[in-house]
Structures are given as structure tokens and as C-alpha cells.
Amino acid sequence: MNYNLFSESPFKTEISFHKLIESLEEIAVSDIDYRAIYAKSLLKEIKHLPELKTGINDLTVIYENEELVKNLLSDLFPTLLTHNEIKAVTIPFQNLMFNYSELFKKILKNAGGAFDITIRDFDADQYYIMSCILILNVHYKQQFDITKPLFYDIPDENGITKHYRILYNADFIEIVKTNKAPELSSEDIEQLIDNYEDIALWKEKFPNESWILKGFGIITLFDATTESAISNLKSNLLLKEDNQERSNPKFEKIFRSIFKLNDIRVGLIIYNEEEDKFIRPPYDNDDVKSFLLADHSEMTCSNAFMDCTIAHVVDQQKMLSISNVAHFAQTEGNEKLGEHLLKQNIKSCIFAPVVKSGKLLGIIELVSTNIRSLNSVNATNLKLVLPFVIDTIERYNVDIENQIEAVIQREYTAIHSSVYWKFKKEVEKYLKSSNKNKDYIFKEIVFKDVYPLYGQIDIKGSSEHRNETVKEDLKNQLSTLLNIIDRLNLINNVPLLEQLKFEMQSYYNELSLELMADTEQQIQAYIQKEIHPILGNEKIDEDNKVLIANYFSELDSKTALFYHSRKNFDDAMSIINKKMASILDHEQKEAQQIFPHYFERFKTDGVEHNLYIGASIAPTQTFDTMYLSNLRLWQLQTLCKMELEHHRLKSILPYELDVTSLILVFSSPISVRFRMDEKRFDVDGTYNARYEVVKKRIDKANIKGTKERITQKEKITIVYSNDYEEKEYLKYIKFLQFKKILEPTIEQFDVQELQGVSGLRALRIKVCNTDVPDEAYSYEDLLKEIN
Template identity: 55%
Template sequence: MEDEKYENSPLTAQISFHKVLEKLEEIAESDVDYRSDYAKALLRHAEPFPELREGITDLTLLDKHKLLIKNLLADLFPTALTHNEIKAASIPFFNITFNHTERFDKILKNAGKDFGMQIRNFDDHQFYVFCCCLILNFYYGQNLDFSKPLFYDIPDSDGIMKHYRILINADFLEIMPTEKAIPLTKEDINVLTDNYDNLELWKEKFPPHSWISRGFGIVTLFDATVENAISNLKTNLLLPHELKEAAKGNMEAIFKSIYKIPDLKIGFTEVNEEDNVFTLAPFKEVKSFILKDCREINCNNLFCDSTLKTMMKDKREFIISDVEEYRLQRPEDTRFADSLLEQGIRSCILAPIIKNDKMLGFIELVSSKPRELNSINAIKLHYILPFLTDTMERYYSELQNEIDAIIQKEYTAIHHSVYWKFREEALAHIKAGNNPDLAFKEIIFKEVYPLYGQIDIKGSSTARNQSTEKDLIRQIEKLTVLFRFINEIEKLPLIEQHMYELEKMQDDLKQELKADTEAVVQGYIINEIHVLLQHFDTTNTKIHDKISEYFESLDGKAKMVYENRKDFDDALSVINKKMAEVLDKKQAEAQSFFPHYYERFKTDGVEHNLYIGASIAPKLNYNPLYLNNLRLWQLQAMCEMENEYYKLRPTLPYDLDVTSLILVFSVPISIRFRMDEKRFDVDGTYNARYEVVKKRIDKSYIKGTQERITQQGKITIVYSQKQEEAEYRRYIKYLQHKNMLGSSIENFEVEDLQGVTGLRALRVEIIYDKSENPETYSYQDLLKEMTTK
């Protein structure tokens, strides 16, 4: 065999027709006259050429005996099927074929003179091992499944790559050893089957040309272009991001194979249904034929309403088989048709990419020839779209992750009502190539109305001090008892000194707890008393038992008596968690009326800020009615939070009271996202007045008295303008009607704050609902009540 590629093969291929000739000899001796005569004639013609039986190694002889070989193989290659079947005689795996059917010959002719047929992804290693496996199966009776899908990739006359699956029939082939063949044991075969990658081992057991393959195989091809192209498409879609640019050309080649259209091009256009715009997708390797040279365009500026309905409402393919004809028939879509014609597009398919009922965009298939793309071949997309859809969803998920990463890094975790603004800035940064020198813009919302409210733990500082005092006194009492016991056994002046110091500390604690008292007492106990006890712990068994009993009574982490402080901390934590949970849940409902910014903070209680205005949701029609509604909602929400606390209070480990306050501010302000602090704050000197009031109002007094403006069991509403008082009196009246607030309303002046004067307040009693299933009112009820009064 002259082909150098296979000169190191374990097999020496001898093309022989001995099995065919032997079959003809059987037929010649049969009783069927016409079959016998036919066989005798073929045998007579073949007799002068013994190489046909003994084996051909010189491939030029195949051409010499071409007609005779065709006649010998006539039963295997029916003339009636020669224009239909893609079939040839071959030497398996050697890429040597002969006696082609007419269809096979035509395919090779269209591929061009320079085309060399090779099995795809079939390297020398695979070739050698496959030949060895063939020997193991034929000669050693093994049943090794070494088959894998084999393909020939053959271009057609238009340059479109076609993919043909290879099927091999080896019935006319036999394998024989030469003197170079090495006999194999069962152990040898087991070692080989466990070492596919060890080519040297295979060559050792099957030296080059140690075996002969005598006969021929029959190779049958079938056109698997579409199936194979879809498989390649899936592979390309799974490529990592950095390979997408290189894969783009390959993607178009795949689509060309599927559609058999040489000049086919693909594109993608993103759809933002919310804003009713077509947008250039943020994937550099993808072009948009809908947008042409634009980055974004309103859908209505490109298509008429009926066309848009077909595309976006029905979510079906939009097919234009002849753009010029479409332009004449649909003058309302002239702009789109002209855009396509300017790009040399004469037929196109726009297929929607939909995931979870959300349209992501359109895959675009375009051709320069009319009717190349039509409603018939559009059906092929049905096989492809699921893979494209999953891929596009993955792209957008990765994009979303990238956007979120920028927001988290450069901004912060933010409320969904203003998320769009951060996303807009992050996306602009990505489209600009993530340039590190490009500054991130500050996020500002102008002309927004603030609402502030808090439910505060009344006297939390006093309660915390009391819990601390109780714990320290209890610990000193324990230590005093312990030292008296030790002093009875170990008469030491040092013990008496510590007893004196502990008793003095106990007296001081009963007077007034200072800011550093807890740290001083705790430091003294841990650094001096406990160190001393560790010394006495080893001197006497009785003392040891008493000291161990003392340490076991302490908190495991703090190493101090921590019962009352733990109860206080737990109670505070439970209150904050429950109040925040109630507020978050009700706030989610309130967003449905008009989007507004919401944030809350847990301190000694729960505070919340709300900001509402046109700039928060510029795509919606803002009306002052929504501010009124939110104020009424806030008042009811505070009542309901108080009721939740009323139910929660009996279960708390430490008894605490709460007070509620609302601050009314009717002048619009601006809020700016502080990049350094990763949070929103009021913007400008004038607007800072609101923040001053907010920080100081809850600890202020009724003017001319020593009474706090907030009081347990009541809601305090602080305001500065008469119209604000009138507005909230209406809300109070409504909630009194709903039996949520009491009948008595207090009205008083608030003491002057630093730089702020003229504040007034309303204070009204909360009615606690003691029923198991309290009646609640929807925000629709509130809105209806407010607009009818």
C-alpha cells in the first residue's frame, strides 16, 4: 500500500474479492440456469487476474480492473440505487474507497479536485488502536465495542460543509497473522483493554505490519448534516466567554449547513418589553440587523402596531420571504423594509427567544436572495431554538451576575425600587468595556418626599443599665460568699482586702451606674479575682469544689454572671426581628401602588425611611395622591406594628416598653448615594434640616415641660405646617372609625431643637386588638376612604 500515512499500521491491507468469488463459485454450481450462467461468466472474466483473489496492494490496479470489480460487486451495489445510495467499497479506517455509487461520485466531484477525504477527529493514535481492536475481535474472538460515530466532512459545490455519518460492513473481510505477529494471552488482552492511551504498549503487542486484513469492506454514508450541525451548535454554545468571538464564524457555518444557504448570516436583537424598545445586545460578537447602525430604537418607530403584535404578542416567527415584495404589500413597514434592503437583505426570519414567558430578543436569519428563507425552512428553527434559548438565558444570567457584582462592589445591596438606576449605570460601564479609568456616576434622586417613622424601645439605656447592675451585683454577692468561705480556711489579709473592695463596688453599683462602671468592675473581677481563685483552686479540696461551683454558674462565653443582660439582649433582638419582619412584609404590599425607596435600620427599635417621587419611577405617572396614600399606609402600619408588639410582649424574657413616632416633612428633597458610605443620604445644605430633626426628635420634650413627646401606647406625629396637621387629622379620624386609634387627640408644641423651631405634634392613643383574628384593612380601603373625604 503506497499511502505513507498507514505505513506503520499493524495491518497490511490486501484488497481481495475472494469471498465474492467463492460465492460466485457456489452459484455457478447451482441449478438456477440464469444465475449459474451469470456467475460462470464473471468467474471466467476474473480468472486471468489472480490478484483479485490473492489480494491487491497496488492501488493502481483498482483503476485497471474498475469495470470488472463493478460487475463482481453488482449484487452489493444495485444499479437501481446508484443515484440514491452513498456507498463504496473500502478498507475500513484507511480512507481508501473505490467502486462508488453515482451519488457518491457526484459528492466527491462537487467537493473539488483538491479535496482529500479524511475521517473527522481520527488521529494516528485512534487509527492504530482501532486496527488492533479489529484484530482482537476478528482473530481472538473478543467483543470490544470500539465503535464511535465516524464522520466525513465534505463541502458541496457552494462551499457549504456537509456532514456524513459513516457505516462500515466488514462481512467480506478477514484478519490473518504474519510471522511478525505476537501471540496474545488473556492477561495481555486484559492489560491492553485497560490502557487505551498507552500507544507504545499497543505497538509492542501489535507490531507494524504484523497482521494482514484481506478482503474489503462496504462503507455507506448518510447525510447527517442537520443533526451534526445541531450537535456542533450545542458545543459552540457551551464555549467559555473568551472563545465566543472566535466561534462566531463557526456559528454561521453551522447555520449555513443546516439551511444550505451559502450567504446566510445570523444576528440577535434584544427586546425590552417594559420600555417597548429594541436594544443592541451587550455581546460584542453578535450583530443586529433590526437595528442596523443604531444602539436602540423604539419598537413603534420601526414597525406598525399589527406587525408588533405578531412579533411580540403572538411570540411567533416573523418571516419575510421577499423583502421587496413585502415593502410593496406593507407600506406601513416601509422603514424596516428599507433598512433591510440597504443591508442587502432580501429574505429573513426573526425568531423570538422566550424563557419563562419572558421575551429576551430575536434571533435573526438573513439572506441576500429572495425566498431563500421562508415559512417552510423556518420549521428547522424549532429544533435549534431550545438550545439557543437556554444559551441566551445563560448569557443574560452571567450578564446579570456581572451587573450585580459591579453594584455590590461600587454601590451596595439596594432596594429594588431604585435598582433600575444602578443597573443602568452598571450596564453603561460594561458596554464601555469596563474601563477602569471611567468614573462611576453618582446616583441622585431629585424632588422626592421623605417619610420617617420609628418604633423605639422606651428607656432602653436605663433598662440595659438595670440589667447590667443586677448581673454585677449578683456576681459580687456570689464572690463575697465564696471569699468568706475561703477566709475561714485560709486566714490571709489579701482575701479580706478583696472582700472589702467587692463590698465597696456593690455599694457603688446601688447608687448610680456610670459609663465605665461595667468595664471597671468586669476588668477587676476577671483580671484580679479570677486569677486569685485559680491559685486557691489547687490548695484544698473543699475550696476547689466551691470555686468550681462558682465558675459553673457563670456564662460560658462572658465568664461573668450574664442572666439579666442576656434576657435584655434576647428581648431586644426578638422585638427588632418581629417589628422588622412586619414592616418588610407590609412594605412589599405598599410597593404595588407606586414604587418608592424603602430602608430600615435596627437600633434599640426599628427605624424606617421612605422616599417617593417621580424620579424614583420616571416611567410611571406620579401623582401627589400616592404620597397621601403612603402617609396613610405608614400610620396604619405603625398601628399594626404596635399591635404585634402587644401580642409579643408576654413572651419576652425581659419586660420592655415601646413608643412610636412619625415625622412629617412636606418639602421635597434630593437624596444622593454616598459612594464612600455605600448608602443614601440627603443632598444639600437645606435638605440637611430634615436629617437634623430626624436624629433629635425622638428624645425631645413637650415645650415648657419635662415630658417626652413620645409615650407608651400612643403614636406621636411631628409636623411643622397647618395643612399637614389637617391631613393627618383626617387619617386619624378614619383609623378611629376603624377602631385602631383612640378618641382623644393631644396637640402640643415641641421644644426648640438646635437650629429648628416651630415643630408641633399630634399624639393619639393606640387601641390594641385583643381578638385572635383582628380585622385588617387593605390599602385599597385606605385609598378609597382618603379620596372620598
Template identity: 55%
Template sequence: MKMDCSKEICTPLIARISFHKVLEKLEEIAESDVDYRSDYAKALLRHTEPFPELREGITDLALLEKHKLLIKNLLADLFPTALTHNEIKAAAIPFFNITFNHTERFNKILENAGEDFDIEIRNFDDHQFYVFCCCLILNMYYGYNFDFSKPLFYDIPDAEGIMKHYRILYNADFLEIIPTDKAIKITQEDVDILIDNFDNLELWKEKFPQNSWISKGFGIISLFDATVENAISNLKSNLLLPNEFKEVIKDDIESIFKSIYKVPDLKIGFTEVNEDDQVFTMASFKDVKSHILKDCEEMNCNKLFCDSTLKNMMGEKQQLIISDVEAYRTNNPEDTRFADRLLEQNIKSCILAPIIKNDRMLGFIELVSSKPKELNSINAIKLNYILPFLTDTLERYYSELQNEIDAIIQNEYTAIHNSVYWKFREEALAHIKAGNNPDLAYKEIIFKEVYPLYGQIDIKGSSTARNESTEKDLIRQIEKLIVLFRFINEIEKLPLIEQHTYELEKIQDDLKHELKADTEAVVQGYIINEIHVLLKHFDTTNAKIHERISEYFESLDGKVKMVYENRKDFDDALSVINKKMAEVLDKKQAEAQSFFPHYYERFKTDGVEHNLYIGASIAPKLSYNPLYLNNLRLWQLQAMCEMENEYHKLRPTLPYDLDVTSLILVFSTPISIRFRMDEKRFDVDGTYNARYEVVKKRIDKSYIKGTQERITQQGKITIVYSQKQEEAEYRRYIKYLQHKNMLGKTIENFEVEDLQGVTGLRALRVEIIYDETDASGTYSYQDLLKEMTTK
């Protein structure tokens, strides 16, 4: 086999294995006065004399095998026989995967690895190899002192398949670097460039052409077993990777633990712990087994362990170390159930170590072996170096799991209120544990026997105000275009320009009459698809025309490409109103949750609507009482008064003078609500409960029976109900709020016109008393608008 490395790999060095420095040293000893040393040296020199290649350099690897015994004798001082079973050592060419004259221990390691094993440096690619060889030349020939070394390792499996990790150290005392006629002289300027361009391989090849230097001699490679230290380092690196923990466990951690513990059949498991419920739970890691649970999904802790063991494991958060499971079963009959569970899995020794983060127990990491005594209290100490990394990774995993659960809830359901979040989390977690099977349908969420509360603050006249703002903007834009087209016509004199001027004037006349439902869309489509396309054509015909067209386009809104001034004022005003009302309601609602958890949702339209649902099924772990419904009804009425007051303070600053009306719908019959997957929202469940939805959707536009007067009025709250006891209940609330000077003294009572399929509704209407004393609480519209646009 030829050792022409230049043909196999790209390198600036031609490697020639030579023992010339050893022979030169022997020649010195042969001339010395120490007889036994001199005689020994002379004898070696006589044996090597017929083989000049030992001095001049070997390029044929077959010669190494031929002169194996002679080379061993030449290197005897460097490889003492007394240390051959202890040291892991060989002669080598630095960075090349060429080694020879191994110590007995090195030979044994290579034999155990198997005949098919090829030894090579870990993570050492061709780029690094080339640059390292160049740095070797710079240091040894030019006298630089570049610290180019990095920790280099051989990964070699032992006879049982456990991967061992050996740190590589090189000694180059018997090596010299010689330039060939291809070598380029390296200047200080070259070095200054090279030190800033490690990644520029072509630059290194330019300064150190392939096969332009000779490495003559040999190096000495020494290995030391760094398996534990390196395995821990690898574990740390792998755990820091952004891949899922279950994949890390599956592919890497178990083999790393085997290297650390030197236990070939060692297996890793993990069991989650719910401390609140004292339950062991199967983790959602796809391929990670729980040896505690075996085949169960979850189990109460006290069904497996006795009280004293549980106290140590859960209370004291101590490791459970069993070096001999069979002996443990005999000596601890109170834990027979757990010992039997282990023996059923052929586990004869184990370590269960708690994973704790911020005083919260995440679960137990399980190390198990089929052999007794393999895992014990002595080697359990190694976990002290490993657990911090595992703990951080598991904590990160659970944080990501929470995000994944939230994502499923967000994507498959909606942004869910905290009061019912537990139900959605339960379903999302079950889906994750099932492997996120796309064919597995997401269950619909239903809450039965809940009492609904509905309220709204509606912006009265918003449609009219919106139409007015739209009309003003369209008229303004048409005026701009007419002026622009008349200017273009003066220069170009084209019939097409005259035609579009005529059409724009016709639109201008039409806009002065009532705005139809489709007028905005028709006019906007005409302007964008015809007028703007035409203007872009004329934009390049004349400098003056270009200037005027540019001025026109700059006056438009950048997003909608239309005049958007009045509509923007209206939209911003509506957004400010909705934002302020929703903000007040959300803040009040957060306080109301402390009474009793209930579902809450609100919607921004031309105003703010809200739905509340309260009942035992919303919070099944708490004791429900009807007084919580009464309390929430009073809270809702008071909150609506406060929202009206907030709008009263905001109204003087608005660019549009808009009225608001307030409405509450009372419904005393419990209903069921179902989460509609397609609509991503809750709705009443079943035809029996549909009456409530019919009333809710139609009531705000209803009239007092027998009149043309709407049931809602500006400055008043309307309470719609159907039962006599509901009226009595709300009159009590009104009386209380009259006492607090929030509602006026006059209470109107009237029948509501019949709705489709719904009759017999009545209503109370009472005036709101606005608080005029708190002048400091008046809002600035501009401040609110700024706040809205910066969030």
C-alpha cells in the first residue's frame, strides 16, 4: 500500500516517515564513553544500515510492516516496555490518520473496536486539515507560534459497544518541515492576511500549494481516556441544541449515559410528576419509556410506593437508588408493588433522580440496568454533574410544550379565556400525547347548564357617519383627478383624456346625491383599474405632467392608494372608542373573575359587545351557588354605567360627534354552549337554546311595542327580560345604583315588539348619571390615538 497522501487527500505536505533524528541520536550515543549504551547504539545502527529508507524516508506503508521489529527497537527509548500495557501511545504523522508502533494497550483498544473500524479524528474536515498543516509549516519552519490546536478526539467503541472518547496529544520533536521547489516564500504580509482568513481555503492553497512541502520524520501520539468528561460535554452540547427533547433522548442521551456509566445495557426513562394531584404521568416524549409506570398512562403515587418512600421521593426530593431490586423487595415488603413492577421489566438495579427547577418537581429521570449492582449509590454521584443540564433542558422543553399547547388552542380553537382554558389544555395535551396525529379529530368543547349574560354599548349613527366620511373622501379625490386631467388635456389634447374627464365629472354629480351601497367599490375600482393605469402611462411623456401626477399620488394614502382623510379620522375615532370601552371592560372583568370563574368574551364592531357564561361546569373544582349569578348581574350593570361614563369623558375630543346606547339582556334559563370549530368561537348548543341567540341578535334594533321608538336611547341603559322575578331582581340593582348616584330616579317599563318566534319580552330603561366632577379624568383624543397606534 502506497502512502502517497497527496493522491488521497488534498494537503500541502508530502509525508515521509523517517527515523533520521533517532539515528542521529544513536550515532551520538555510539561515540559516548558509556560502554553498554554505546554497544547498544552501535548494534542498532548496524541493523539499520542495510535499509537507507529508514533515514531517507518511507513513502510505502508496506515497509512499515516489513521493518516493524526494527522500528520497535529504534523507538524503544520512546516506548518503554514497562509502560506498554498502561500508555495509549503510537508513532504517527500529525493530523494524518496514519499510526504505527502502537503500545499493547493501544493495540487492545483497536482490536476491541473490530476489524471494520476505521480510526479517524472526530469532526476534522478537509478544510481544517489543510489549514492545520499550513500552520504546522508556519510554526516549525518559519518560527511562528500560532496556537492553532483544538481538542482533538478519537471515538472508539469497546468490545461491548460502548463508545469511548480519547483525547489526542501530539509530540513533533522528531519531525522537520522541508520546502520543495513548489513552495512559496511566506512573508509577514502574507501571515497578516492569513490570520484573518481562516475560512478562505483558496487563499491558504494559494500560499501553500498542494504537495509543496515535505514533513520528514514522525510524531508521537498519546491518548488519554476522556470518556466521562467528553460524554458530559457532548451531553451538554446536545441538550443545548434547539431540537425536541424526545429526539435528543432517543438518539443521543442513552448512548452518552452508557459511556459515562460504562454499563452496556443501561436504559433511560422519564416519568412526569403532578405534585398537586400526587400522580405519576407518562411524559409526551414519543420514544421515552416510563419504567415507573410501565404500560400505564398515569397512576396515583401511593399505589406504587409506601408513605415513607413517597415522603423521601416527593417531600424530601431525594433520589431512590436500588442496587439490587430482588434484595430490595425482600427487605422492603411495603414497596413490593414497585419492586415487582421493576422485575417484570427485567430491571435488577436502578436510580430514580428527581428533576427540580425553581422548587417545582418536573419528574424523575430513570437509569435502569438488567444486572444487579451495576447502578448504585457510588456511581449515582455522577448524576451530580449531569442533572443541571438535564434540568435546564427539561424546563425548556416544558416551556416549549406549553407554547405548543397554546399554539394548538390558538390555531384550532381561538384565543381562550382563562376560565375555560383548562378544558382546552386538557384536549390539546391529549392530542399531543397521541402523537399529533393529523387524522385524529379535535373534540368539541361543551359546557352544560351555564347562565348567559349579554351586554352591548353600540355606537349610534356609525353607518351614517361612515358613509359621510366616505363620500367626502371620494368627492375630494374626484376633484383632484378632474383638475389633473384638465391639465393633461391642455398639453396632450387627446380624446381619451376628454372622455375620462367627462366620466369623472359624471361621478362627481352622482356623489352629491345619496351614496348607494356599492358606490364606494364601483368608484374605487374605476379609479384604480382605469384612471391610475392611464396616469402611469402619461407619467413619462412630459416633465410637467410627471410633476403633477407625482403630486397627486403623493397625496394619496400609501396603503389604499386613495384619498383617505375623512375615513381615516372616522376609523381612528371608532378604533379609539372601541379600544377605550374594551379596555375598561377587560379591566373590570379581571376583577369580576375573583367572585367566581366565568367565561368572558367580547367583540369590537361599531361598539363593544360582551358575553358572560357562569355555572358549575365552568369551574367544576369549585362549589357553585346561584348568588354568584346575582353578583355578576349587578357587576355587569355597574360596569356598563362606568363604560358610559368613560365614553362621556372621551366624547368632546372626538372628530365625530357620535352617540352610544347601552343594552343588557337577561336570560334566567340555563343553557349549554359548544365551541364551534369552524367559527372558532362559542355558541349556544341545540335548538332548545336557540331562542336566546335569536333575541340577542335582534333585540338592539327593536322598537317599543306599538310605537316607532327604539328600545335603546342615548344616555340610558335598557334591560330586556322575560320573567317577573327578573324585573324584581333588576329593580333592586337599579335602586342600589340610584343610591350610589350612578342611575337616575325615573325608571321606564314597557313591552318590546314581538320578534320572529319570540314574544312576551319586556324592558326597563333608566337614565345614566354622568360624573361631571372628575375633570382631570378627561381624555385627549390625540393621546389615545397615539397610544393605540404604538401598541
């Protein structure tokens, strides 16, 4: 296998098991006897190979000690799972792998000895830049997203390409800077952010082999064949018809992956309702064939060969599967279709109607040269792809109608309806030959027509507070060390101590400025490497030893830094989040009684929640928009309770933090689907994405024409788009004002334009800082109050 996939890399790779060995050394001195015995035995076994810990450059060391390496990794590669997990040791993004699980070995063996496993659509520049981003995230504490899904495409023993999603575990890797690596400023990092495609710039900032990648990673593969094949199908259908990449073999390869059959051929015909006939799709070079039409370009549904069996597909719009065409052809009434298929060496087949809103759009054809390869059981797999074919044909029909109308208007001006069809037919021929179709859009829906509700209670200025506590702890630690160094210098009068004092004072002065991304790491490294070794000198007198011991007792065990102000801040954050989440969870139990709905919440710097309500989520119950109104009132009341609870907590928090509350109103029903790779629900479709865009950006928005944030402490901000939404929420607000839950003053203002979104408005209202009644009011209570 070729593991030197790319000639250049910012990394010099050293395979090392040092983190794993250090862990074994800790276990060896633990109180757990059986674990300690196991660890000691393993450490003894690897003692003669110190390079396992110091670093390996020659891979023959691994291959010559394969069994020993396997034993060393046994905790990470359990024997009981080796036939179920697709797993190996690797270096991320590189083609180096060893210590394969048995299932991984089997997959590679079935692929064939000459098969060289490589990441799909991954070139040298992508590898280099992703490696650099890894350095930015780890060493410079950036948070760049490098979660682009990566895949291996591996054929099985039948020649069917399977698609495996790649997951990396880098817990056992560390990144070490060398003298060849220039130190990056914040301006350098900003420049890289704005120039992702500039490979020369990335190589300038991260020269070849200027960093050391030490350790090992673990790669785990998941069989995502069906999901990946469907994704490829969507991408293929989105290509314009004049794109030469769009071809029947590509479609067949996708369907073969979905059905796990290597001899499937695919056909498609489009139904022209106006003329009651089937036609070929208007693609050049006969890319998409039709086995029903065979050599014909079109055929009326009344044609003799469209016998009663095909009528079953056309009239009743039901799928037809024939597992044995020869046997099928012997049944009376099926002879013509059976002969037609057998002439094309078709032994089994599936014909599925493409239907949208009860309207037949076409027929998709799957055929095989083997008996029973296609049947009524695996025909259900077509349900996975039919939505995309439906959207494609529908988009084509709409597009072709628009083009026909445009050409007629351009070439013939207004045409009388009685002869319109003639011109239309001519234009259709023109469009087919000129191949002028536009792109298509696809949707995949799980829950349709649901109403979203989004709310959050956010800790105000959390990032600024966090930075201030970091600076305060660092200042206190530096002050303590300066005092110690002063005392030591009085006794010893060593010039080095004066130098250290100067350097620490410089760091202290830096902390009066804005905190940089790597300031904490720089100071931490300086203290550990330059200061702490001096404090361990045996010649220090007893009084100063006591002072130094008190200093070390103040350090956090993990970071060796002061953790006082940050602990107060972290504790305060944790208390607020825990309390807010518990209120939301408790109130949510009652909300489910209003009408069953999907609910999820997230703890970040505060607590966010999403709700989706609609008939598709609870199809056995009758949905009414009154339930939506009830849920909106419930949401507003719940945020009031959370705001009040925070007000009660403020006096006992170890660090004073304020919160802001926000509700986003979105009255149009949307579609949501579950994403398997992230294990969460998300909105579906281009139009619905507007809701997600607003949701992610709105809490940082300002009031239009000002620099004032739309959210303020102790107030709830309600963002909306339409007058009827404003009217609805004003009713809720006035009702809760009457109940002494909200204060009398209501603020109304426009929200600044967000990227791609404009026209948002907002209401802002303060929560009363008195006890909110425990009683929860319903929409019916509001109506009674109004009436």
C-alpha cells in the first residue's frame, strides 16, 4: 500500500505510543491489582523497544513487532469487537495504517490485492491545508471547522463499490513546534482565514516539515453506502444536461450500491399527460435509456405493447416487480411485454411510477440479467430515491414550460390557443436538441408542515467575562511569583533573578491589553519552563520554602495555573445553566400536555431550546393552530420564570453574571429531517434555511440604526416579521402584564438587516422582579380575559 500519498506536509510524522505507555505506567502503580499486573507485564514486554515511546521513523519496527504492537493496543482494539468494527491505527489524512481489525482486513482482502485505499476527492492541497488547520486549532486554540465528511470507496467481492464514512480519533497525538515554524500573529491567522484557497500562503506560514506530529490516531469506518449513494444521486441529478459527467453508467453505479447488485441497469421515461404518451428524457447521447421504449423515442399509452400489466403502473400508479420474466411471459396477457423484455436479455425487473400529488410524471426502470435479482422485496429500496427523481422531473416540466413560453413569445409573439400546441411541439424539439434545461433542486422530508419555536436565555458577555477572569488569575499568579523572586533576590543577589523579574513584569503589563488567543499558553509555558525549576532549588531557605509551598498549593493540578477567578466564573455559569435547564425541563412536561411536539435544548453559554409542532409529528391527533398559540404563550411564561429565577440566584452566585432572553417567531410551517451523521434534527430545504440563518445570527443583532443590542439583561426580546405576529404577541404580553408577570413598558423597534435577511422587528419587555405566580396560564385563559 502506498502510504506516502503526498510529497509535502507541514508535519514530520513520528509514530509514538508514548501517551498510551504513560497511561500504562500510571495503571501499573494503581491499587487495582489485576489492572496493575496486566500493565506491568505489558511494560516489561515492550521494554526492549524504547522507540515505541520516543518515536518511530522506520515502519519496519512496527511490522517486525506486529504482535507486540497489537498487545500494546489491545485496550483500544478489543478482541470481542474485532469482527464487528472497521478500525485501524493511522495518522489523520495520511494513507498510513496498521493494526487492522479483522473486519477491516476482510474488507480490504475482498477489494483485491491491487486495491490502494485513498480518501475520496482529497488532493495534496486539501491535505496540506487541513493539516495546517489542525495546527491552528491545537496549538493556537482556534476553532476552525474541519468536519467535512471524508469517505473511502472500497469495492466488495462482487465488484460493488461501498462507501465508508471516516472518523478519526486524535486523542493519542500531540503537535510539537520546531525552530523551522514561524510564530503566527493574529494578523497572520486572519489572513489565512480569508485565503483558504491560497496554498502558497499556507505553505509560507507552515513550511514543509516545520512541525512534528507525534503519536498515533485511530480510524473507524462506518458503512454509509446507501446514504452516500443517495447523496451522489442528488449531486448527479443537479448537473446540467450539457454536463458530460452526467451519464447512465454513473446512475447505474449509484443504484448498484443501493441495491448491492452489480448487474443493475437503469432506465427512465417521462409521461406527457397532454398527449398521453411516454417520451425519453431530453438528455444528449442517449445517456438515460429506456427498456420499455427500447429503440423508440416516444410511445403512446394506447400502444399495443402497453398491455394491461403496464396499465397497472400507469392507471393505478402502483409499482410492478417481475422476479422471473420468463415465467411472467407465459401468463396470458403478459406475452407481449415479456417477449419485449426477454429480447433485451432482461430476466428480472422493477417498474416504479414517479408520482407527485396524484399526478404521474414518469416511470423509473430497473432491470437485471439475472432471475430474482430484482423482486418485490428489494423494490422497497426505490422509496429512498423516488423523492429526488420526482423533484427532478417536476422541475424539468416547470422549466420546459417556461422555456417553451419564452421561445414562443420571442419567435412568434402571441399565438391563438387553437394552434398553440403545434408551436409548442416545435419548441420542444428545439429545446431537446439544444439541451437548454436548468439545474434542479431536491428535497428529502421527514416531517412536513411543522411550526418551529425557538428561544434562548443567554449569559450576557460571557466571552468578555471569561477573558477577564483569565487575566485576573494570571495577574495574581505573576504577582505572587514576583514577590517570591524579589525575596529570593534579596538573599542571593543573582542577575538571572532580575532577568526573570523583568520578563514576568512584561507579561504582567501585557495583561492590561486585550487578551490574545495564545497569551495564556505563552505565560503557562514560561512559568513551567523558566520559573518553576528555580523554585525547586534545594538551597532556598526554610521561610521561602514555606512561601513557595503555599504558592504551589494554589495551583490547578491540570494546568499548573491559578484557578480562582475562573473557577468562580465557571461555577456561576454551571449554576445558571443547570437551574435554567431544570426549569425548562420541568415546564416542558406540562407543555407536552398541550399537544405532543418535538423538543430539544442545548447548554452553551446559556440554554437554547427548539420546538416543532404540527400534524405530522402527532398524526393520530387532530392538530389545530390553537395548540401553537398555547405553546407560544407557554414559551413566553417559561422564559419569564427563568428570568425571575436568575434574579433570585444573582445574590448567591460566586461571580455576578447577567442573562438576556430571546424568542424567535416564525409563523410559516417548515420541514425538518433527522441527520444521521450528527444525530439531530435540522430544517430541510433552501427556503426553510432562512429560519436557521436568523436563529444563528439574531442574538448578536443590533437595533436598526444604533449600536445597541436587541437583547438586554432582565428583558425578553421577541423577534418577528409580520404584523399579525406582532398583534398575537402583544395579546400575550398584555395578558401577562395584567397578571403582574411583565412590567408595563413595551419597547418596539426594527432589527438591523442580517446577511440575507431583512424586515425583522422586535418587541422587548422587562420581567417583574417579584414572585411570578406558580400557576401556568393557557391560551383559553387569555381568551376569557379578553372577552
